[in-house]
Amino acid sequence: MKKYKIIPIFVPHSGCPHCCSFCNQRHITGQHSETTPAAAQSVIEKYLSTIDSEKNHVEVAFYGGSFTAIDINKQNALLDVALQYKKQGKIHGIRLSTRPDCITVEILENLKARGVTEIELGVQSMRDVILKKNNRGHTAEHVINSVALIKKYDFEIGLQMMVGLIGDSKEDVIYTTHEITRLKPDFVRIYPTLVFKNTKLHELYLKGEYTPLTVEQAVEICASALKIFNDNNIKVIRLGLLLDGEDAKNNYVAGPYYPRFSEVVRSRVFNVS
Numbered sequence: 001m002k003k004y005k006i007i008p009i010f011v012p013h014s015g016c017p018h019c020c021s022f023c024n025q026r027h028i029t030g031q032h033s034e035t036t037p038a039a040a041q042s043v044i045e046k047y048l049s050t051i052d053s054e055k056n057h058v059e060v061a062f063y064g065g066s067f068t069a070i071d072i073n074k075q076n077a078l079l080d081v082a083l084q085y086k087k088q089g090k091i092h093g094i095r096l097s098t099r100p101d102c103i104t105v106e107i108l109e110n111l112k113a114r115g116v117t118e119i120e121l122g123v124q125s126m127r128d129v130i131l132k133k134n135n136r137g138h139t140a141e142h143v144i145n146s147v148a149l150i151k152k153y154d155f156e157i158g159l160q161m162m163v164g165l166i167g168d169s170k171e172d173v174i175y176t177t178h179e180i181t182r183l184k185p186d187f188v189r190i191y192p193t194l195v196f197k198n199t200k201l202h203e204l205y206l207k208g209e210y211t212p213l214t215v216e217q218a219v220e221i222c223a224s225a226l227k228i229f230n231d232n233n234i235k236v237i238r239l240g241l242l243l244d245g246e247d248a249k250n251n252y253v254a255g256p257y258y259p260r261f262s263e264v265v266r267s268r269v270f271n272v273s
C-alpha cells in the first residue's frame with residue numbers, strides 16, 4: 001500500500017470572518033504573511049524534490065484558515081497551482097480546511113472543478129451555547145447541513161473538535177462526540193484547547209475567568225471520546241496540537257500541551273479496553 005505524504009500549505013487566518021476565543025492562527029502556524037500562488041508553488045516544488053510521486057500517495061493540504069471564505073479569485077489562484085500538479089500526476093489529492101458556515105453548492109461545485117478531494121470542517125463543539133461562548137459564529141445546524149452537502153458532492157470529509165473550550169464540560173464533549181459519530185465523517189481530529197497570546201482566552205485566563213484543563217484531565221476526556229470513535233470505526237487521525245516552530249512556542253501561554261499527547265491517550269484507551 002502506498003504511503004500518504006502531505007504537502008502542507010498554510011493560509012493563516014485567511015478569509016476568516018470571525019475571531020474564535022482560542023485562535024491566533026498566525027502564531028499557531030508560525031506564519032504572518034499572506035500565502036501567494038508563487039509561495040504555494042515553491043512549497044510544492046520543495047516537497048516534491050524529496051518525494052517519489054509514483055511510490056507515494058501525495059496530497060497538497062491548504063490548512064490554517066477558512067479557505068472557502070477567502071476571496072474567490074485568491075482561492076482559485078491557489079487551487080490552480082495545486083491542480084496543475086494533480087493533472088501532471090505529481091500529486092494525487094487536494095485537501096483544505098474551512099468553517100461549517102462557509103459551504104454552499106456554488107463553493108462545492110467550484111472546489112470539485114478544481115480537483116479538491118477532501119474537506120475538513122472545524123466543528124469544535126455541537127453545543128450551540130459553547131459555540132457562542134467561544135465566538136465561533138456558527139451553530140451545530142451549520143455543521144449538520146454542510147456535512148450533508150459535502151457528502152452529496154462526494155468529497156472525503158474530516159471533522160475537527162475541541163476539548164476544554166470556554167464553558168465546556170466532559171459531558172458536552174461526549175455529546176459532541178456522539179453527534180459527530182452520527183454524521184459519519186471519514187476521519188476526526190481532536191484538539192485540547194490551549195491558551196495563546198493575543199486571544200480572548202488569554203484575556204480571560206489573565207483575569208482568572210478561564211482555567212485550562214490539566215494534561216491529565218485532557219487525556220481522560222480525550223480517551224473517552226476516542227473510545228466512542230473507535231467503537232464506531234471512525235478514524236481519529238490527530239490528537240493534540242503540535243507547536244511547530246519558535247513563534248508557536250513563544251506564544252503558547254497555558255493549557256494541556258504535551259508532545260506525546262496522542263500516544264498517552266491511545267495507550268489509555270488500549271489499557272482499559
Ligand code: SF4
Binds near residue numbers: 018019099
Ligand atoms: S474560524 Fe478558524 S481561522 Fe477563523 S478565528 Fe476561528 S479557528 Fe481561527
